[in-house]
Amino acid sequence: MPSPFALNVKVSVLPSKRDEWLKQIKEDQKGSRGDEEGCLQFTLSEDTETPNTFYLHEQYVNRRAFIAHTQTPHFKKYDEYCKNEKPLDGEPELFMFRPLDEGEDWSKAKRDIYKAAYCVTVNLYPKAEVRDEFLKVIGNNKKGTDETEPLALQYTYGESTSKPNVFHFHEQYTGDDGGKQGFDAHAASPHFKDWETFVGTDPFSRDPEVFFSRVIED
Secondary structure, eight states: OOOOEEEEEEEEBOGGGHHHHHHHHHHHHHHHHHHOTTEEEEEEEEESSSTTEEEEEEEESSHHHHHHHTTSHHHHHHHHHHHHHOOBSSOOEEEEEEEOSOOTTGGGSOOOOOTTOEEEEEEEOBOGGGHHHHHHHHHHHHHHHHHHOTTEEEEEEEEESSSTTOEEEEEEEOSTGGGHHHHHHHHTSHHHHHHHHHHTTOOBSSOOEEEEEEEOOO
């Protein structure tokens, strides 16, 4: 079975370049989902508090499929646009990771793009000595989310491909208020309470980074 590969990207776009950048990234998104068998997901969302800050979450059947993605005409067109027009405010932040606990059939179908989804992007830095406990609590949180939360659309997490004990997350929720209802229900769940108890034990080597966004609708 292939090893899943995912990445989260955080980009800030110059306000004057917003419309053209969105056009370009959506073309890349469309080409990736439509023309690449190895691309399982390509989600675009905007920060709920900071306009023109965007998050990409992409999943591929393996790293080779991601490398193939970077050689496609639609990606090269987007890359050339960024190089020539310089629409970004600073360098993108790129986080590559291998999703865990996705199940045996994770690679058999592309994920849908849900409209009005509320997204959570997280970077966590557990101390090495609590790694096993961290994975146990997070695994339980994912299991509870996937199996008991009807408004939870996705809970993906995994370890960085380059930095041990650095973990990245992408979550999506649906419901009222652009999906925030689903996230609020998640935050009130018993498995999330177990997570909060673990957080109270000072398990991190640096502060968690948590970002909220909503999926960009066509």
